[in-house]
Amino acid sequence: MVTTTSETVDRRANSGKTGARPGSRARGRHWLKPAAGAVVALVFLAPYLVMFIGSFKRHAEILRIPPTYLPTEWVPSNYATMWSTPETPLPYNLVSTLVISVCGTLLVLAVATPAAYYTAKHRFPGRGVFLLLVLATQMLQPTVLAPGLFRQFLAIGIDNTWLAMILVNAAFNLSFAVWIMHSFFSGIPKEIDEAAMVDGAGKLQTLRRVTLPLVWPGIVTAIIFTFVACWNEFAASLVILTTAENQPLSVAITKFVGQYDSAWHYVFGVSIVGIVPVVILFALVEKRLVAGLTAGAVK
Amino acid sequence: MSEQTRKAPVPTRRSARPAYRELATAMPWLLPVLILILTVVLFPAAYMVWTSSRDVSQAGVDRGPAGLDNYHALLDFPALGRVLGNTAIWVFGVVLVTLLISLALAQFLNQAFPGRRLVRLAVIVPWAASVVMTSTVFYYALDPFYGIFNHFLVDLGILDAGFGFTRRPVPAFVVSMVVAVFVSLPFTTYTILAGLQMVPHDVIEAARMDGAGSGHIYRRIILPILRPAIAVAVLINIINVFNSLPILRTMTGSIPGYDADTTTTLIFKYIQQDRQVDLASALSVVNFLIVLAVIGIYLATLRPMRDE
Numbered sequence: 238m239v240t241t242t243s244e245t246v247d248r249r250a251n252s253g254k255t256g257a258r259p260g261s262r263a264r265g266r267h268w269l270k271p272a273a274g275a276v277v278a279l280v281f282l283a284p285y286l287v288m289f290i291g292s293f294k295r296h297a298e299i300l301r302i303p304p305t306y307l308p309t310e311w312v313p314s315n316y317a318t319m320w321s322t323p324e325t326p327l328p329y330n331l332v333s334t335l336v337i338s339v340c341g342t343l344l345v346l347a348v349a350t351p352a353a354y355y356t357a358k359h360r361f362p363g364r365g366v367f368l369l370l371v372l373a374t375q376m377l378q379p380t381v382l383a384p385g386l387f388r389q390f391l392a393i394g395i396d397n398t399w400l401a402m403i404l405v406n407a408a409f410n411l412s413f414a415v416w417i418m419h420s421f422f423s424g425i426p427k428e429i430d431e432a433a434m435v436d437g438a439g440k441l442q443t444l445r446r447v448t449l450p451l452v453w454p455g456i457v458t459a460i461i462f463t464f465v466a467c468w469n470e471f472a473a474s475l476v477i478l479t480t481a482e483n484q485p486l487s488v489a490i491t492k493f494v495g496q497y498d499s500a501w502h503y504v505f506g507v508s509i510v511g512i513v514p515v516v517i518l519f520a521l522v523e524k525r526l527v528a529g530l531t532a533g534a535v536k
Numbered sequence: 537m538s539e540q541t542r543k544a545p546v547p548t549r550r551s552a553r554p555a556y557r558e559l560a561t562a563m564p565w566l567l568p569v570l571i572l573i574l575t576v577v578l579f580p581a582a583y584m585v586w587t588s589s590r591d592v593s594q595a596g597v598d599r600g601p602a603g604l605d606n607y608h609a610l611l612d613f614p615a616l617g618r619v620l621g622n623t624a625i626w627v628f629g630v631v632l633v634t635l636l637i638s639l640a641l642a643q644f645l646n647q648a649f650p651g652r653r654l655v656r657l658a659v660i661v662p663w664a665a666s667v668v669m670t671s672t673v674f675y676y677a678l679d680p681f682y683g684i685f686n687h688f689l690v691d692l693g694i695l696d697a698g699f700g701f702t703r704r705p706v707p708a709f710v711v712s713m714v715v716a717v718f719v720s721l722p723f724t725t726y727t728i729l730a731g732l733q734m735v736p737h738d739v740i741e742a743a744r745m746d747g748a749g750s751g752h753i754y755r756r757i758i759l760p761i762l763r764p765a766i767a768v769a770v771l772i773n774i775i776n777v778f779n780s781l782p783i784l785r786t787m788t789g790s791i792p793g794y795d796a797d798t799t800t801t802l803i804f805k806y807i808q809q810d811r812q813v814d815l816a817s818a819l820s821v822v823n824f825l826i827v828l829a830v831i832g833i834y835l836a837t838l839r840p841m842r843d844e
Contacts, residue, residue: 270649277641278658281722284673285661287684291676302681303690348568355565362555367566374577375772376831380779380800381824382577384807384816385584391596408576411569469666472781476807487668487782494672494786501676508669512661519664520657523726 341406357422421455663722705795731765
């Protein structure tokens with residue numbers, strides 16, 4: 238694919254000789270790009286700065302008219318007192334988020350790794366259908382299926398349980414995990430596997446001792462992407478988890494909005510606690526994330 | 537591809553028994569995925585289609601078949617036209633604006649300058665952050681009285697006094713679209729950025745030597761190479777934006793009526809406010825058919841995956 242495109246490009250580039258323009262204009266202005274970069278960064282961080290700064294204000298100050306940009310007095314103790322706010326049982330919500338995300342991610346990993354490995358290493362009838370089926374689940378999001386999921390879990394009696402949300406999160410994040418691991422497994426030369434087999438290693442052993450260490454970067458990417466998606470899931474939790482204690486942070490946060498004197502300083506404190514660890518995780522796989530996603534989707 | 541097929545132990549496609557046996561060997565590896573997809577994706581999908589043809593009470597009791605009554609009820613819903621119009625504006629507007637900004641942003645982030653890595657990291661933050669939390673802080677900051685963004689606009693002299701962005705349907709819908717673009721930008725920008733890595737430097741240099749202008753180079757060389765990346769980004773954005781619930785629910789949820797609803801938020805109003813799961817199911821089915829149609833039209837008319 239790369240070769241054909243560059244050929245077309247060559248042809249197009251050579252045929253298109255039109256209006257020349259001086260190439261070097263911004264030579265002396267070294268500060269221009271970093272300055273523009275700073276503006277871009279500021280725009281993207283602005284809401285989170287508002288969040289961070291707001292989390293240190295007193296309740297009276299965060300509702301003050303007109304508002305203050307910076308707290309007149311920084312109140313770090315918000316981060317201790319917010320857990321007992323009456324709107325929602327926040328400690329439970331944090332535990333819910335943690336349990337659902339960790340278990341959901343583990344389940345995805347346990348289920349997706351063998352499938353990704355086998356489809357990358359073996360050709361069999363129905364392989365294409367299987368991979369397409371997995372890709373198709375990307376189109377069916379929990380938002381679309383919410384009424385169906387709600388009815389189903391109600392019928393089998395696991396509505397309003399973590400188990401239901403673990404299953405939902407696992408099912409709807411399978412697609413990305415399978416595809417990115419599939420592309421990593423495909424990248425491993427056959428000879429390595431064959432050498433291990435010749436040495437008498439079984440399939441499972443080859444997978445564990447030889448292949449897994451090589452595809453570790455792909456697995457880490459899949460883990461983090463899945464974890465972040467589970468951590469932030471909202472729509473299905475909203476309809477399936479009906480009691481406050483079971484709800485994750487993403488649902489709990491909405492309890493604050495629309496009230497007359499919302500405890501915004503607590504909303505923001507909780508948000509910071511919910512966002513910072515995930516941003517750090519996400520930043521770790523920044524480079525591989527998109528490459529994996531494009532590879533998976535283009536194939 | 538053909539070579540690999542030939543190397544495979546059993547090359548035949550039509551002989552049933554070896555194929556069956558091969559599939560049987562593969563099954564243990566695929567079964568967990570298949571079970572999960574079957575029970576948590578396909579079954580609820582089928583159950584939802586079935587529910588859409590039933591009469592389900594608010595308490596969740598199935599009162600028997602309803603034929604197409606739920607779909608008729610949807611058609612009779614007075615706000616349906618407005619909601620469908622909103623959905624079209626929402627999806628088309630957010631996806632298009634996101635793409636245009638991302639193309640420029642990716643081009644910028646692809647250039648070398650000091651601090652670029654930090655800027656790229658800043659751009660990723662709205663992707664990692666919970667959309668509910670991002671929407672919530674926008675809702676707060678746009679409050680006409682104590683909202684910081686409103687206050688900032690007044691300080692800049694753009695507004696005379698705080699404006700109730702989130703108080704009436706139309707402005708609330710518009711700022712929700714801004715938030716939707718904001719949270720869609722990181723993924724789209726990064727996908728295009730990945731695509732830009734495929735652009736060969738020497739070709740660009742050669743074109744420049746031949747006297748091609750920047751606009752010309754961009755349209756004739758860079759855009760064609762970006763085509764697959766743009767296709768993926770737009771496809772995934774269409775699906776995500778169409779199914780987006782948290783932004784509108786947070787920003788416009790407290791406004792009575794359906795003037796700021798899309799089909800997706802309406803589904804959740806049916807489930808949560810009206811407890812009409814049968815109606816919600818019917819709308820969900822319609823919603824999914826619309827997504828499929830939009831994607832189909834996109835793939836058929838713009839042919840984004842074409843390789844020539």
